[in-house]
Amino acid sequence: MSDTTPDRTHTDTAAQDVETQGGDRAQYGMCAALAGLGIILLVNSAQLAPVASTNDSLGPKVIPTVLGILLLITSVFYAVDIHRGGVGAADEGEDVDLSAKADWKTVGLLVVIFAASAAFMEPLGWVIAGTLLFSGSAYALGNRHVIRGLLVGLAISLATFYAFAIGLGVNLPAGILQGIL
Incomplete structure (x- = not known):
């Protein structure tokens, strides 16, 4: 080796x-x-x-x-x-194989997930679109625990929804959950 x-x-x-x-x-x-x-x-x-x-x-x-x-x-x-010839130092902590080809399947899946969450933002609301965004991104990057990914995505979406609403005074779209949240 x-x-x-x-x-x-x-x-x-x-x-x-x-x-x-x-x-x-x-x-x-x-x-x-x-x-x-x-x-x-x-x-x-x-x-x-x-x-x-x-x-x-x-x-x-x-x-x-x-x-x-x-x-x-x-x-x-x-x-x-x-x-003057300055060259940045190579990252010593990364274990990236520079000879490996790009993983276009993962990149394409992430683009589709991002576009879908942007398209569903208004009709479904931030909480549902954000849950799909976070859990879908985790799945695309290798997480195969779908239920856990959905629960973590839901937790992150709810936390950011209320952080924006209460902490910043910015209302994110509630979509179909209007009146529930």
């Missing part, structure tokens, strides 16, 4: 390979995405109408503006680090 794949996580060859190729283009894409998100935040915060209030001296523009500026600064520092 020996692995013949060479371990490149503790050598400088991975960094040298990326450096000779002109940097990792995928990482530059992440820099562009961060910069784009920062620009979107800055543009949208500039379009906010000024609010004159004695209770709020800062107004609604401050936080998105600060976050937009911080995202732009982060993307610049990240791009400089990539250009």
Whole structure:
């Protein structure tokens, strides 16, 4: 049971390979995405109408503006680090087999479960749709205890329903359980 794949996580060859190729283009894409998100935040915060209030001296523009500026600064520092040959360290605690193929059946099942719960949210309500979402996701990810999955999904859905309703004052759709919950 020996692995013949060479371990490149503790050598400088991975960094040298990326450096000779002109940097990792995928990482530059992440820099562009961060910069784009920062620009979107800055543009949208500039379009906010000024609010004159004695209770709020800062107004609604401050936080998105600060976050937009911080995202732009982060993307610049990240791009400089990539250009200098910075390579992220490999995750040492993960036991992911990089040579294994993607499990598209599980991904497809999760997409179907998510879409179904979104479609059933209004007619059935959050508690039933959430129960299907949580228990269906657990099933798709390998849980074969259907009854236990449904009970845990129901508990999570009820807990989040009441946490939103009582704790935050946000009413999630009750659907067919209107008047019962």
